[in-house]
Amino acid sequence: MKLASLLTPDQIVLDMRTEEHMGAILELVDHLVEVERLSPSLREEVVESLRAREEQVSTGIGYGVAIPHAFSEKLDQVVTVFGRSAKGIDFEALDHCPVHFVVLFLVPKKDYHMHLQTLAAIAKMFTNCEIRKQLAAAECRTEILNILAGKGSRNVA
Template sequence: MKLANLLTPERIILEMTAGEHWPAIVELIDHLVSCSTLPGEMREEILAALKIREEQVSTGVGYGVAIPHAFSEKLDKVITIFGRSNRGIDFESLDGKPVHFVILFLVPKKDYHLHLQTLAAIAKMFTNAEIRRRLGEAGCHQEILDIFAGKPPKAAGMA
């Protein structure tokens, strides 16, 4: 499963404003609500589920990446959002380093197995230093989607 298939331009934040763990998650959820991807009436339930998950162990997995995720019986499809922070977010990561890329996803409880596939795909992609470098340098939403789709970088000077 390609991350590009789970994202749209409106579900990419090029520069997050939050500088800490929990406010970053709230910023992402509020963005999903504001772009009508997540119904507003589900906001508190989803935040509560994410809070429980984050209290178990930080989803800051290292390499400057965090993958917060939760389940809901009210969802009928996976919802994903990507946020980037050039200055870094204190995410209480396992390696103690700031997070620059946050991929938050919400999974229907009935599709629990998708959560493992999605986590594995994200983790595999973000172990690649070149992918992380390109995501950090990407100037627009489409460029980020192209990276997630596995498209090669455009040659310098070409449109």
């Protein structure tokens, strides 16, 4: 499954403000609430699930990428948000480098296998240095979606 199929332009944050691990998660969850992709009534449950997951081991996988994720019995479909930080976020990543790309996703508990497939696909995509360079240089949300869809970053019809 391509990450682009889980995102719309309103689920992309071009310039994250925070420089701290849990602050980044809160910023992205609040964005999902703001754009009405996540019910405000689920915010606290989701934040606590993400916090518990991060306490196990950081989801900063290296390469300047973090993939915070959690499950919820109250979701009917996967909810995703992509955030980009030019400054970098201290995500306590495995390689100890700042994170510039955060893909946060929430999965219905019944879709555990989709979670594994999505996590693997995202991790594989972001090991590609060229994709990370294109994402860093992208000037708008549509360009980011095109890159994530495998259509390249420039002059896409």
